[in-house]
Every structure is written in structure tokens, then in C-alpha cells.
Amino acid sequence: MRKILVIARLTFLLALRNGMVWGTLGLTAGTAVFIFFASTGDNVLLNELKLRIHYSYALSYSLLTLIVISISCFTVRSQIDARQIHLLTALPISRRDIWIGKWLGLTLIAALAECVLIVVIFLSSSVYCRSYSAEEAKIAKDNFLFARYENKPVTVAIEEKISERIETLVRETDLARNEVNEKIWNSIEQQVRREHQLVPTNGGKSWHFKIKRAPREGEKVDLEFRFYAENRRTPIQGTWTLSAPGKVEAFTADFSALPYEFNTIRIPAEQIPASGEFDLRFNGKDNPEVIFGIKTGVRIYQTDVTLLVNIIKAFCAQLIHLSVTAAVGLTAGVAFTFSVASFFSIVLYLLSLSSGFFAGVANELTHRFSFDLMDRIGIGIINFGIWLTKGLDPPDIIASLSSGISIPIHQLLLQWGPGIFIYGVVVALLGICLLTRKELDKILI
Amino acid sequence: MGTDTEKNPVIGGIGLEKTFKDFWGRKKVAALKNVDITVKDGSVFGLLGPNGAGKSTLIKLILGHLYPTRGRLSVLGKSPRDVSIKQRIGYLPERSYLYANLTAAETLSYFGAILDLSKDQIASRSAQLLEMVGLETVRNRRIGEFSHGMTRRMGLAQALLNDPELLILDEPTAGLDPVGCREVKDLIVTLGKRGKTILLTSHLLADVEDVCDEILLLYGGTVQSCGSVTDLLQDHEKTCLEFPKVSEQALASAMNILTEEIPRDSVSVSSPSESLEAHFLKVVAKSNAENRETAGARMGKGVAEYLQDNDYETRYHTDPAAAAETAAVTNRIDPNSKLSELTRDAKAKHENLTGDQTETPDHEALQYLVEPGPEPSAITTHEEGIRKNVLDKLADDGEN
Ligand SMILES: Nc1ncnc2c1ncn2[C@@H]1O[C@H](COP(=O)(O)OP(=O)(O)O)[C@@H](O)[C@H]1O
Ligand SMILES: [Mg+2]
Numbered sequence: 001m002r003k004i005l006v007i008a009r010l011t012f013l014l015a016l017r018n019g020m021v022w023g024t025l026g027l028t029a030g031t032a033v034f035i036f037f038a039s040t041g042d043n044v045l046l047n048e049l050k051l052r053i054h055y056s057y058a059l060s061y062s063l064l065t066l067i068v069i070s071i072s073c074f075t076v077r078s079q080i081d082a083r084q085i086h087l088l089t090a091l092p093i094s095r096r097d098i099w100i101g102k103w104l105g106l107t108l109i110a111a112l113a114e115c116v117l118i119v120v121i122f123l124s125s126s127v128y129c130r131s132y133s134a135e136e137a138k139i140a141k142d143n144f145l146f147a148r149y150e151n152k153p154v155t156v157a158i159e160e161k162i163s164e165r166i167e168t169l170v171r172e173t174d175l176a177r178n179e180v181n182e183k184i185w186n187s188i189e190q191q192v193r194r195e196h197q198l199v200p201t202n203g204g205k206s207w208h209f210k211i212k213r214a215p216r217e218g219e220k221v222d223l224e225f226r227f228y229a230e231n232r233r234t235p236i237q238g239t240w241t242l243s244a245p246g247k248v249e250a251f252t253a254d255f256s257a258l259p260y261e262f263n264t265i266r267i268p269a270e271q272i273p274a275s276g277e278f279d280l281r282f283n284g285k286d287n288p289e290v291i292f293g294i295k296t297g298v299r300i301y302q303t304d305v306t307l308l309v310n311i312i313k314a315f316c317a318q319l320i321h322l323s324v325t326a327a328v329g330l331t332a333g334v335a336f337t338f339s340v341a342s343f344f345s346i347v348l349y350l351l352s353l354s355s356g357f358f359a360g361v362a363n364e365l366t367h368r369f370s371f372d373l374m375d376r377i378g379i380g381i382i383n384f385g386i387w388l389t390k391g392l393d394p395p396d397i398i399a400s401l402s403s404g405i406s407i408p409i410h411q412l413l414l415q416w417g418p419g420i421f422i423y424g425v426v427v428a429l430l431g432i433c434l435l436t437r438k439e440l441d442k443i444l445i
Numbered sequence: 446m447g448t449d450t451e452k453n454p455v456i457g458g459i460g461l462e463k464t465f466k467d468f469w470g471r472k473k474v475a476a477l478k479n480v481d482i483t484v485k486d487g488s489v490f491g492l493l494g495p496n497g498a499g500k501s502t503l504i505k506l507i508l509g510h511l512y513p514t515r516g517r518l519s520v521l522g523k524s525p526r527d528v529s530i531k532q533r534i535g536y537l538p539e540r541s542y543l544y545a546n547l548t549a550a551e552t553l554s555y556f557g558a559i560l561d562l563s564k565d566q567i568a569s570r571s572a573q574l575l576e577m578v579g580l581e582t583v584r585n586r587r588i589g590e591f592s593h594g595m596t597r598r599m600g601l602a603q604a605l606l607n608d609p610e611l612l613i614l615d616e617p618t619a620g621l622d623p624v625g626c627r628e629v630k631d632l633i634v635t636l637g638k639r640g641k642t643i644l645l646t647s648h649l650l651a652d653v654e655d656v657c658d659e660i661l662l663l664y665g666g667t668v669q670s671c672g673s674v675t676d677l678l679q680d681h682e683k684t685c686l687e688f689p690k691v692s693e694q695a696l697a698s699a700m701n702i703l704t705e706e707i708p709r710d711s712v713s714v715s716s717p718s719e720s721l722e723a724h725f726l727k728v729v730a731k732s733n734a735e736n737r738e739t740a741g742a743r744m745g746k747g748v749a750e751y752l753q754d755n756d757y758e759t760r761y762h763t764d765p766a767a768a769a770e771t772a773a774v775t776n777r778i779d780p781n782s783k784l785s786e787l788t789r790d791a792k793a794k795h796e797n798l799t800g801d802q803t804e805t806p807d808h809e810a811l812q813y814l815v816e817p818g819p820e821p822s823a824i825t826t827h828e829e830g831i832r833k834n835v836l837d838k839l840a841d842d843g844e845n
Contacts, residue, residue: 006558010544017546087542087603090508091559092531440510 003093007101011075012108020075024067024113029120032060036124045136046143049125054402057121061318061398062353064117065325068110069345072329076102077338086440095436103323103330103428110322118311147406148222149304153207153280155294161192197297199227199290204283207298211276215269215302222264222301223280228291229259237285242271244278259290267300304406313407317395320417324424325349325392331431334438351385352392358382393420453522455611455642456484456507461516463502463666476502478666480516484644484659489637491653491674492646494663495729500646501539503663504615507644508536521611532560535609539616539646541596545589549580549599552588553606560607574602577632579625593620601629612636614645618652630656654721662725664732670724677724 015021036056041048079085088098129137165188170177199205215221229236235256242251251271257263272278280298284290292298305313328348332341362382395416397407463477476499484490492500505511506518509525521530543552550571557567575581578598583591588599597620604612617633618626626649633643633656647653653660660677662669670677 003559003561006555010555013551014544014546083538083540083542084544086508086510086538087536087556088559089510090531090534090536091556092528092561093559094528439512440505 004097004101004104007088007093007098008104008108011102011105015071015075015105015109020071021109021112024064024071024109025116027067028060028064028113028117031063032056032117032120033124035059036121036128045129045132046140049128049140049144050403052128053121053125054398056124057117057402058398060117060121061394064110064113065322065349065392065394066346067113068106068322068325069329069332069349070342071109072103072106072326073333073338073341073345075106076330076333077336077341080334080440081338083440089440096432099330099334099428099432099435103327106326106330107319107323110326111319114315114318114322118315122311143404145307146303147305147307147310147400147404148301149212149406149408150400151209151211151300151302153209153298155196158189158192158196161196162189165192197291197294199282199284199287199292201289202284202287204281205292206279206281208279209277209300211272211300211302212304213302214274214276215272217269219269220303221267221269221272223267224262224264224299224301225257225282226262226293226296227257227259228293229288231288232259234259236287236290238287239283239285240265241281241283242267242278243281244273244275247273247278262296301405307404310401310406313409314397314401317397317407317409317412317416320420320424321392321394324420324427327424327427327431328392331427331434334431334434348389349392352389352394355386355389355393358386358389362386387419392423395420453486454483455486456482456490456518456520456644458482458503458506458513458518459516461503461506461518462514463499463506463511464514476666477506477513480663480666480668481671482661482668484642486642487637487640488658489633489643489656490645491657491660492644492663493650493653493660493725494646494669496648498663499666500663501615502666504613504644504646507613508534532607533610535604535607535612537597537600537604537612537614537617539619541588541593541600543588543596543599543603546587548585548587549575549591549602550584552599552603556603557606562607570606570608571602574605578602579628594622594625597621598625601632610641612641612643612645614643616646616648618647618649626652650721650725660721662728664729669728669732674721 036052039052039055041051166180235258237256240253253265329345332345362379395412400407459481461477461480464472465474467473494500506513507520507525518525521533523530553571554567575584578601580598617629630652657674659673661671
């Protein structure tokens with residue numbers, strides 16, 4: 001372990017001396033500042049900040065990832081080519097430890113760059129705030145200083161509902177099960193999706209919530225909702241009702257709101273049952289057909305953690321991502337010549353950025369009613385591709401961080417964590433294996 | 446202990462072969478072919494051969510950087526790839542593989558940390574080593590700013606940091622100034638006396654001759670000769686006499702006496718040593734003449750014609766003696782080159798000593814011969830008594 005740390009320190013020092021550390025810090029910080037001040041929004045400070053932080057963070061982080069891949073490739077490849085690794089391997093240290101040490105050193109550089117990136121972005125924000133009035137600045141501060149936790153309604157998976165519907169159909173009509181074809185399936189699916197979002201004329205709709213924790217006294221709990229209607233300019237009136245089993249008196253709030261806009265209603269903390277579980281019902285007054293989007297339809301926000309804690313969460317998640325990125329670069333650098341290695345890993349990274357697209361394609365395919373062999377092969381290939389690139393998928397946190405929403409770290413670690421962990425382990429094992437088995441004089445595997 | 450070391454040599458390799466293949470697995474270069482090597486504990490072992498003979502390849506096999514295509518190799522009783530033996534090995538590569546961006550002191554401190562030395566040990570050893578290799582004044586300068594010779598010295602300091610049992614030096618004197626060479630040779634001798642095992646390669650044959658107990662001569666990846674230096678260099682087909690300066694008549698009569706009068710058994714007989722240089726050139730020239738396959742450099746064909754100045758041409762063509770002499774050594778070596786000078790010297794020395802000369806010996810050469818030679822030990826016979834007899838006889842005849 002001591003030797004691994006020596007190698008890590010050595011890697012860091014060498015990168016510092018040959019300017020790689022300064023280059024990385026300068027490029028990412030420079031890009032962040034440039035994009036922060038170059039983007040423009042609607043001149044409302046809070047919105048401006050959200051947008052600017054989002055853009056500059058997302059872009060400079062992508063750049064940082066690419067830089068980390070390149071410098072990892074470069075350090076290990078240049079040391080193999082210049083045969084400095086020969087001297088290291090003539091010392092009593094296993095090649096596995098050399099690999100791990102280098103990886104640690106590179107992760108350290110990435111961590112440093114990540115810190116600088118965050119500091120630069122928030123410094124830019126505070127500089128930017130100065131050109132606005134004190135009230136606006138206060139609103140922005142209130143939004144950012146405490147991150148809010150976003151509770152989504154509990155929903156039933158769409159596929160389940162479709163199957164349910166088909167069961168009913170088969171039971172109640174004389175349609176045989178094998179007569180349910182793609183056409184019927186698709187129309188039922190459409191119907192289900194629509195029902196899922198639609199509030200009919202003069203009607204209402206309920207959402208079930210189970211929020212993260214029951215709020216403390218005096219804590220802010222906000223209901224945020226947005227709906228779409230045909231006429232954008234006519235406000236819609238109605239009532240929100242919060243009820244829970246065993247709750248004597250339901251909480252109600254009347255509202256009048258425009259379609260397409262975010263609306264907030266504060267719910268007193270004492271109205272939320274201790275279990276944190278309740279139903280929220282929307283009832284319109286003479287309302288037309290209204291649609292609540294799946295993603296931003298109804299949300300409950302509660303105060304969660306301070307900005308610092310939120311930043312630390314973001315930092316940790318991104319550091320995991322950067323360390324896997326460094327491992328990919330390192331392994332590619334061991335396996336291939338520098339040019340091939342950097343090409344390979346950058347392509348892998350770019351693919352990972354678009355893995356959402358491929359996931360969408362696979363999703364479309366799997367949502368179909370029946371599969372033939374070609375479909376299955378296609379899905380298999382796409383899934384493998386998704387797996388191959390998914391490990392490099394950055395954690396989806398920048399949007400939350402830039403709008404002051406608490407990062408759901410448990411959820412993130414459950415959904416994104418295992419994939420990247422397995423990916424990192426596989427890539428590291430591959431790299432260590434290659435470095436150990438490889439003859440150090442050869443250029444290629 | 447003696448049998449122990451014979452059973453377990455520090456380096457033992459049998460039937461080593463190394464073939465470099467290209468990306469598709471096609472054979473590219475056969476760098477080593479069926480090489481056996483045994484380095485005994487405590488010996489100073491020299492690995493010789495022209496450029497590309499496979500010396501560095503053999504060293505890389507020993508260090509576990511390359512893996513043999515065929516054959517078995519054990520180093521310090523273990524596989525060369527075993528990490529634990531590296532603690533006992535010091536390695537000076539043929540070129541500097543040190544980090545150009547670290548200072549001398551930093552290099553030693555990082556390498557010392559990997560060698561598990563304590564902070565105090567690192568500090569005291571670094572100071573001593575840097576002083577030994579004469580770099581103590583530049584200890585805080587980056588290695589990238591060193592001259593070639595300085596990096597060699599630095600590499601040597603690095604190789605000695607762990608006080609290794611087995612020291613592997615790939616051309617340790619290459620690029621060093623004469624003082625540096627001398628110091629390195631002294632160091633090798635000192636370490637050898639301390640019982641360390643040293644494996645070194647060198648082109649500087651005189652160096653090898655000075656310090657090595659045993660040598661292995663490679664050409665084109667095959668072993669050409671191998672054994673202790675004294676055994677190898679003793680030429681058993683020739684005879685050598687050694688005596689102080691005498692008059693010409695005395696010499697003539699001594700010759701007479703020797704060839705005619707003195708019974709064969711009373712003449713002191715010994716096998717003269719050829720210089721390692723001559724031996725080396727002989728082996729290389731022979732292999733070259735036999736057109737043996739080598740993946741490395743062949744003997745040069747002399748300076749490219751367009752580079753030869755007019756002066757050289759006239760001299761070469763008008764001085765038949767010079768031409769003949771050069772041709773006698775090898776018709777491929779440029780007589781102006783350093784190598785040619787060396788070979789000429791070696792050849793002259795060798796022929797003078799062995800009486801193999803076809804031309805009449807001139808006085809100068811004779812003087813050189815009869816004066817106590819610069820390297821008397823190289824031609825001294827073991828049987829002092831017999832030698833004394835002959836000398837006495839000569840002295841008597843000279844007075845008469
Ligand atoms: N990595 C390599 N790939 C292909 N050929 C090599 C490689 N390393 C060495 N060789 C070849 O092997 C032969 C022996 O090289 P080397 O051992 O370095 O010679 P030297 O005796 O001068 O140290 C040379 O012909 C060289 O070209
Ligand atoms: Mg060599």
C-alpha cells in the first residue's frame with residue numbers, strides 16, 4: 001500500500017512538472033468561466049443562475065472527462081514508450097501496484113480539477129449576482145443555499161397497466177388471447193399513456209405520494225405543479241386536496257394558474273402525516289381538458305440539505321465517474337499506442353454521451369408487443385453497446401445541482417452506481433492483467 | 446557453500462531463445478538462439494558482443510521485462526518475474542530511463558521509497574551515492590538538464606541504492622569520461638571483492654578484460670565462446686618468451702640455441718594470452734566470414750566512399766605498406782578509424798609477442814618487446830623456474 005501511494009505521488013508530481021496538471025485545471029476552469037458569462041437567459045437572476053450554472057458545469061465537466069481520458073492514456077503510454085516503466089518494474093513493486101498507483105495519482109488530478117471547477121462556477125455566480133438588485137439576489141440565495149428534495153408521485157409502471165387492460169379486454173369480450181395483435185396492443189398503450197396524464201373536462205385526478213421524511217415543524221413543504229391546456233392564456237381554477245387514511249381533516253388550497261407555468265403552493269408542515277404518505281387530488285372548476293406531464297406534472301419539494309452537502313454529493317458521484325474514466329484511459333494506454341488509445345477511449349466516451357439515445361431505441365423495441373429473432377438480436381446488440389458505454393455515462397446530477405435540488409444520492413447509487421462499479425472493476429482488471437502479462441518492449445498487445 | 450553456489454547459480458539459463466514477432470505473430474527477429482548462461486555467486490560476469498548481438502535482450506529476459514520464447518531461466522533461485530527478487534537486484538539500463546522532470550535527489554528518494562528504505566537510509570545513502578558518482582553539487586537539478594555522462598552516473602547511483610546482491614549493468618561505461626570509466630571500473634572491482642555478483646555488458650573490451658572473471662561472447666544471438674577470461678584468452682597453439690633487453694647478437698644466438706641446441710623440455714613454455722580485443726575481433730570476423738546470421742549490426746564496410754577525403758585516397762593508394770597492413774587486419778575496416786587503430790595495435794602486439802611476424806622485425810618493435818611490457822602480467826608464465834633457466838642461458842650467451 002505504501003508503495004502504491006509512492007507511485008501515486010510520483011504520478012502526480014510528474015504531471016505537475018510537465019504541466020499536465022496546470023493544463024487540466026486551466027482548461028476546465030477557463031471553459032467554465034467562459035461559458036458561464038457567455039450564455040444568456042431571461043434576465044431574471046434565479047433563472048439566469050440556473051441556466052448559466054447548468055451550461056457551464058455540463059460543458060466543462062464533459063471537457064474535463066475528455067482531458068482525464070487523454071492524460072491517463074498519455075502518462076502510461078509515454079512511460080512505456082520512453083521505457084521509464086522498465087526502471088519501475090526492475091524495482092520490487094508489482095505491476096499491479098504500479099497500475100493502481102498511477103490510477104490513484106490520476107484520480108487525484110481529476111479530483112483537484114473537479115474542485116477547481118466547482119469553486120470557479122460558484123465564484124462566477126457570486127460575481128454575477130452583484131449586478132442584480134438585493135431582492136433578486138436574496139431570492140437566488142434562498143433557492144441555492146438550501147437544496148430542496150424532490151418527491152415524485154408513486155406511479156404504476158405503464159407495462160403493468162397495459163397487461164391489466166388486455167386481461168380485462170380478453171375477459172370481458174369474446175376476443176381470444178392470440179388475437180391480441182400489435183395494433184390492439186399499440187392502441188391500448190396509447191390509451192394508457194394518455195389516461196396517465198390527462199384530467200378530463202370538469203374532472204379531477206389523484207397522485208399518491210410517499211415523501212422522503214416527515215417534515216419538522218415550521219419546515220417548508222412546497223407543492224409544485226405544471227399543466228398544459230389548449231389555450232395558454234386562460235387561467236384555470238381549482239382546488240388541491242391533501243388527504244391521508246386516518247387524517248381527520250383534509251388540507252385544501254384553491255388556486256388559479258396559467259398553463260405551461262410552474263406554480264407553487266406551500267403546504268404547512270403539520271398537514272403532512274408522520275408516515276409521509278398521502279394522496280394529493282386535483283379538482284378543476286369548469287376546467288377544460290388538462291394534461292399533467294410525467295416529468296414535471298406534480299412534485300413535492302421539501303428542504304433537505306445545505307448547498308455544501310449537495311456539492312459534496314455531486315463531487316463524490318462525479319469523482320467516481322472520473323476515476324472510472326481514468327481507468328479506461330489507463331487501460332487503453334496500456335493496450336494500444338497513444339493515437340489508437342486516445343481515439344478508442346474518446347469514441348467510447350462520445351458513445352456514452354449518446355447512450356441515452358441507444359437506450360431509447362432499445363426501449364422502443366422492447367415495448368413492442370411481439371419479437372422475432374431479428375428483434376431479439378437487435379436488442380441484444382444494442383443492450384451490449386449500452387452496457388459497453390454506460391460505465392462512462394456521467395451521473396445525472398448537474399441539472400439538480402444547478403437548480404438547487406438535492407441530489408438523490410441513494411437513488412443515484414442504486415441506479416447508476418452498480419453499472420459504473422462493475423464497469424470500473426472490469427476495466428481495471430483488464431488493465432492490470434494486460435500490464436502484468438505484457439512484454440514491456442512491445443508496442444501493441 | 447561452494448557446491449551450493451554451483452547448484453544454485455545467481456543466474457541460470459538453459460536453452461534460452463527469444464524471437465520477436467510482429468503484430469500478426471509472424472517471426473521478425475531471432476534475437477537469442479539457444480543461449481546457456483550461468484553466473485556464479487560472487488563473480489563479475491561480462492556479456493560481450495557487437496551491436497545487436499542480443500546482450501540487452503538477454504538482460505531484459507533476466508529482469509523479466511521480456512519473456513523467453515523457449516528455455517528456462519532462474520534468477521536468484523526464482524522466476525525472473527518474481528517481484529520479491531527485485532529487492533536484491535540493481536539495474537542500470539543501456540540508456541537513461543530516469544524521469545527527466547525529477548531532480549537527482551528526488552529520483553533517489555522516490556526509488557528509495559519503492560525499495561522500502563527508511564527516510565534516514567534514503568537520506569544517508571543518497572548523499573553517499575551522489576558524492577560517489579560526483580553529482581552532489583547538482584543534486585537539486587533536474588535530470589533532463591544533465592549531460593549524457595551525468596545521467597549515466599545518476600543511473601549508476603540509482604542502481605546501487607538498495608546495495609544489491611546482483612548488479613546488472615548494461616554498458617556502464619558508455620558515455621563516461623576516462624575518469625568516470627576508471628571510477629566505474631574501480632567500483633565494480635570493489636563490489637566484486639565484497640562478494641556481489643555483477644553482470645555487465647560493454648563494448649569497451651579493455652574494461653571487461655580489467656574487471657571480469659568470466660565472459661560470454663554473443664554474436665547474432667548465439668554463444669560464440671564462454672568461460673573464464675584467463676581460459677579464453679590463453680592461446681594454446683603459440684609460445685611466448687619474456688626476457689629483459691639484450692643485444693642483437695645475443696638474441697640471434699638465443700634463437701639458435703632455442704631452436705637447435707636446447708632440448709625441448711628445458712625451454713620455458715607458456716601459452717601467451719591474446720588481448721580480449723584480438724579475441725573479440727577474431728570471433729566477430731570469423732562469424733562474419735562464415736556469414737553467420739545476425740539480427741544485429743554486421744561489420745561495417747568502412748567509411749562511405751563519398752565521405753572519404755582525397756588525402757585518404759592518395760595515402761591509401763601510394764602507401765602499399767599501410768594498405769597491406771590494414772588489409773591484413775581486415776579489409777573492411779577504415780584505417781583511419783579508431784577501431785582500426787586498436788586492431789592494428791592489437792594485431793601488432795599479438796604478432797610481435799607470438800613471433801608470428803612475417804616481416805623482419807624492426808628495432809622499435811623489438812625494444813617494445815623486450816622492455817618490461819606495460820602489461821607484464823598478461824604474458825607472464827606460471828612456471829617461474831623454467832623461465833629463469835632460459836633467461837640465465839640467454840644472459841650467459843650475451844656475455845660470451
Ligand atoms: N522490441 C524489439 N522488437 C524487435 N526486435 C528487437 C526488439 N528489441 C531488440 N530487437 C532486436 O534484437 C536484436 C538484439 O538487440 P539487443 O539485445 O538490444 O542488442 P545489443 O546486444 O546491442 O544490446 C537486434 O537485432 C534488435 O534489432
Ligand atoms: Mg544493448
